[in-house]
Amino acid sequence: MIIIKTIKELKNIIRSNKKQGHSIGFVPTMGFLHEGHLSLIRAAKKENDLVVVSIFVNPTQFGVGEDFEAYPRDLDNDAKVSEAAGADVIFNPSINEMYPEKYQTYVEVLEITNKLCGLSRPTHFKGVTTVVNKLFNIVEPDRAYFGQKDAQQVAVLQKMVLDLNMNIDIIPCPIVREADGLAMSSRNTYLSPEQRNAALILSKSLFTAKDMINKGGREAAEIKETIIKMINSEPLAAIDYVEIVDALSLNDIPTLKGSILIALAVKIGKTRLIDNIRAEV
Amino acid sequence: MIIIKTIKELKNIIRSNKKQGHSIGFVPTMGFLHEGHLSLIRAAKKENDLVVVSIFVNPTQFGVGEDFEAYPRDLDNDAKVSEAAGADVIFNPSINEMYPEKYQTYVEVLEITNKLCGLSRPTHFKGVTTVVNKLFNIVEPDRAYFGQKDAQQVAVLQKMVLDLNMNIDIIPCPIVREADGLAMSSRNTYLSPEQRNAALILSKSLFTAKDMINKGGREAAEIKETIIKMINSEPLAAIDYVEIVDALSLNDIPTLKGSILIALAVKIGKTRLIDNIRAEV
Numbered sequence: 001m002i003i004i005k006t007i008k009e010l011k012n013i014i015r016s017n018k019k020q021g022h023s024i025g026f027v028p029t030m031g032f033l034h035e036g037h038l039s040l041i042r043a044a045k046k047e048n049d050l051v052v053v054s055i056f057v058n059p060t061q062f063g064v065g066e067d068f069e070a071y072p073r074d075l076d077n078d079a080k081v082s083e084a085a086g087a088d089v090i091f092n093p094s095i096n097e098m099y100p101e102k103y104q105t106y107v108e109v110l111e112i113t114n115k116l117c118g119l120s121r122p123t124h125f126k127g128v129t130t131v132v133n134k135l136f137n138i139v140e141p142d143r144a145y146f147g148q149k150d151a152q153q154v155a156v157l158q159k160m161v162l163d164l165n166m167n168i169d170i171i172p173c174p175i176v177r178e179a180d181g182l183a184m185s186s187r188n189t190y191l192s193p194e195q196r197n198a199a200l201i202l203s204k205s206l207f208t209a210k211d212m213i214n215k216g217g218r219e220a221a222e223i224k225e226t227i228i229k230m231i232n233s234e235p236l237a238a239i240d241y242v243e244i245v246d247a248l249s250l251n252d253i254p255t256l257k258g259s260i261l262i263a264l265a266v267k268i269g270k271t272r273l274i275d276n277i278r279a280e281v
Numbered sequence: 282m283i284i285i286k287t288i289k290e291l292k293n294i295i296r297s298n299k300k301q302g303h304s305i306g307f308v309p310t311m312g313f314l315h316e317g318h319l320s321l322i323r324a325a326k327k328e329n330d331l332v333v334v335s336i337f338v339n340p341t342q343f344g345v346g347e348d349f350e351a352y353p354r355d356l357d358n359d360a361k362v363s364e365a366a367g368a369d370v371i372f373n374p375s376i377n378e379m380y381p382e383k384y385q386t387y388v389e390v391l392e393i394t395n396k397l398c399g400l401s402r403p404t405h406f407k408g409v410t411t412v413v414n415k416l417f418n419i420v421e422p423d424r425a426y427f428g429q430k431d432a433q434q435v436a437v438l439q440k441m442v443l444d445l446n447m448n449i450d451i452i453p454c455p456i457v458r459e460a461d462g463l464a465m466s467s468r469n470t471y472l473s474p475e476q477r478n479a480a481l482i483l484s485k486s487l488f489t490a491k492d493m494i495n496k497g498g499r500e501a502a503e504i505k506e507t508i509i510k511m512i513n514s515e516p517l518a519a520i521d522y523v524e525i526v527d528a529l530s531l532n533d534i535p536t537l538k539g540s541i542l543i544a545l546a547v548k549i550g551k552t553r554l555i556d557n558i559r560a561e562v
Contacts, residue, residue, distance in 0.1 A: 007446060102530075104392045105410075105444035110385040129386075137446040163386035165288060165418040249383075 001083040003075075003090045007098075007138050010052075010091050014140055022049035026141030027087075028132060031055040032072040032186040036176040038085040040145040043173050045086030052139050053082050054091040056098065061127030072189050091139070098134065107133040109159050112250055116152045116263055117274065120240050128153055129160050136168055143169045147176070149183050151261055151276045155250055175276075177203065183275045190271040198236035199268045202275040205230040209262050213279050218256045220244040231266055240265035240272060247278060256281045282364040284356075284371045288379075288419050291333075291372050295421055303330035307422035308368075309413060312336040313353040313467040317457040319366040321426040324454055326367030333420050334363050335372040337379065342408030353470050372420070379415065388414040390437050390444070393531050397433045397544055398555065401521050409434055410441050417449055424450045428457070430464050432542055432557045436531055456557075458484065464556045471552040479517035480549050483556040486511040490543050494560050499537045501525040512547055521546035521553060528559060537562045 004010045017024060025048030027040045033055075044051045055078055062068035079090055106126055113125040136144065146154050154172045161168055176184045181203035182196070191199055205227040212223050227242050245252055247259035256279070263276040285291045298305060306329030308321045314336075325332045336359055343349035360371055387407055394406040417425065427435050435453045442449055457465050462484035463477070472480055486508040493504050508523050526533055528540035537560070544557040 011448070102392075103444055105388070105390045105441050107386070107388050107445070110387070111383075112385065134444075134446050137448065140448070160386050163384055163415075164388070165415050167292070167418065167421070 001079070001087055001090065003079060003092055005092060005094070005097070007093065010089070010138055013089060014052075014138070017050050018140065023143075024048055024139060024141045025051045026135070026139045026144045027051070027053045028135050028144065028146075029053060029055055030057045030071065030186065031078050031092075032074055032189070033078045033081055034176075034184045034186065036147050036149065036184040038081060039176050040147060040173050041082060041085035041087050043171065044143065044145050047143060047171075048141075050089070051087050052089045052091060052141065053087045054093075054135055054139070056091075056093055056131070056135075058098075058127060058131040059095060060099070060130055061124050063121055063123050066121070067187075067190075070190075072186055091135075098131065106130045107160065107164075109156050109163070112152075112156055112159050115250055116241060116243055116245070117265060118152070120265065120272075125153070125156050129156060132157055133160065133164075133166075136166060141168055143171050145171045145173055148172050148278070149175045149185065149274065149276070151247075151263055151278075152250060155248065181207065183273075185273065187271055187273065191268060195236055195268045195271065198234050199266075199273055201231050201234040201237050202264060202266055202273060206262060206264070206275055206277045210277050210279060213256065213260075213281065218281065220252075220254050220256060223256075223262070227262070227264065231264075236268055238267040240267060282360070282368055282371065284360060284373055286373060286375065286378070288374065291370070291419055294370060295333075295419070298331050299421065304424075305329055305420060305422045306332045307416070307420045307425045308332070308334045309416050309425065309427075310334060310336055310359075311338045311352065311467065312359050312373075313355055313470070314359045314362055315457075315465045315467065317428050317430065317465040319362060320457050321428060321454050322363060322366035322368050324452065325424065325426050328424060328452075329422075331370070332368050333370045333372060333422065334368040335374075335416055335420070337372070337374055337412070337416075339379070339408060339412040340376060341380070341411055342405050344402055344404050347402070348468070348471075351471075353467055372416075379412065387411045388441065388445075390440050393433075393437055393440050396531055397522060397524055397526070398546060399433070401546065401553075406434070406437050410437060413438055414441065414445075414447075417447060422449055424452050426452045426454055429453050429559070430456045430466065430555065430557070432528075432544055432559075433531060436529065462488065464554075466554065468552055468554065472549060476517055476549045476552065479515050480547075480554055482512050482515040482518050483545060483547055483554060487543060487545070487556055487558045491558050491560060494537065494541075494562065499562065501533075501535050501537060504537075504543070508543070508545065512545075517549055519548040521548060 025044030107129045108126045158170045209223050242264045247261040260279040265274045306325030388410045389407045439451045490504050512518050523545045528542040541560045546555045
């Protein structure tokens with residue numbers, strides 16, 4: 001496995017692989033890799049000849065006052081675990097390599113970003129679509145792998161690829177959870193032991209919602225109320241949003257039908273966590 | 282030569298050409314082709330195995346009250362002259378093929394679009410970068426050819442390709458002029474014989490400016506004043522802008538040095554015409 005720092009070097013590697021007819025799988029990350037990321041790398045390894053993992057804490061997707069500086073970083077460990085999971089190339093550019101002086105081009109998906117996380121993080125998805133668009137042009141992958149934990153991110157990127165006619169398959173992969181249900185996230189490292197315990201209310205409330213659906217519950221308002229009550233019963237938790245939406249359009253649905261996404265964002269102390277479940281009704 | 286209407290069909294043709302190692306040259310147009318466009322097709326033919334010409338009057342680059350409906354169209358003649366100039370494929374999609382229902386993704390270059398034509402046409406370049414980004418993803422050209430008449434368009438697209446790390450060479454080609462100096466443009470068809478004659482003031486004033494530079498003139502203000510006086514002496518002409526800028530950044534320069542662009546936009550009746558000259562100082 002090799003670690004590449006410049007776009008030019010990586011493009012040379014990509015070009016030579018393309019010439020040999022190799023398929024390319026791509027896993028874009030912000031590093032500090034956990035089992036969730038590694039499941040993406042393993043999925044990419046199964047389906048592609050070359051696996052590229054990018055590790056780049058992208059400043060344009062953090063809002064003012066968010067945790068860009070604090071976001072955890074550990075390139076040495078990331079390299080070790082990526083290689084074990086099957087990565088061939090790690091792309092770890094500097095901020096200046098990705099956004100040189102006088103950088104001024106942005107890619108924006110409009111409607112689908114104006115809900116859920118987009119409401120409390122209004123500039124977030126513009127940063128995501130811009131950096132992923134750049135990375136797609138650099139890596140030219142056949143397939144790109146994203147975790148379903150960031151469900152809106154997956155929907156937004158699928159819409160970008162569709163609208164801009166990009167030649168890439170977005171492959172969403174299941175959420176990976178700790179044994180007790182907490183969805184894996186690099187931001188879990190921010191939590192004290194007490195907060196870590198309180199954070200379980202996210203997955204617990206979602207599992208309860210899933211039970212309600214399995215038992216025939218179809219009223220979004222009723223399911224939402226149950227989730228909100230459970231989370232509000234946890235003193236350390238403060239709800240940002242709880243939404244039940246169509247999994248593709250992310251539009252609200254009063255009565256559950258088709259592919260459903262139940263998504264929530266909750267602050268535990270200063271740490272904003274997200275989680276979700278899918279259901280087919 | 283074949284005429285293709287759908288993205289899917291064109292992508293199949295592109296994929297098969299890529300597999301055979303063919304290079305692809307691309308000439309994006311809004312149709313109603315004149316010698317300016319044909320010079321781009323001929324340049325593409327010289328340097329590439331496959332030449333694709335798109336003909337699409339792109340609604341997103343026209344502002345409210347502009348001439349989207351009136352813009353001249355003649356696919357039969359376009360096909361005939363394209364083929365003679367060396368085009369292999371014409372891509373002529375419908376509006377719905379390019380912007381289906383629920384379309385919501387846009388590509389935007391910021392600073393460089395906020396001057397010259399961008400001031401009087403504030404949504405124009407966002408439409409241009411969006412459609413060209415889409416077309417680049419569909420055609421995957423090695424080289425794309427644009428006329429220098431739309432000098433700001435060339436600069437904006439070069440910036441988009443640079444910023445988004447796209448794997449495409451933008452090739453600017455010289456302005457093609459009528460025998461009397463008028464820069465060729467599909468919009469020249471809007472002009473009455475009297476207006477057509479008045480429109481000569483654009484190129485005449487630019488040629489005068491070029492003479493001043495050749496004779497050692499270096500003061501932008503002085504050259505600009507000469508151009509403005511000449512155009513104002515033509516009763517049918519109303520200046521939108523006359524600017525002397527750095528050819529790459531499009532920033533104003535008081536004293537001429539390096540690569541210079543003298544660009545202007547002038548209304549002749551209801552028809553807005555643009556023209557420019559380059560100078561190396």
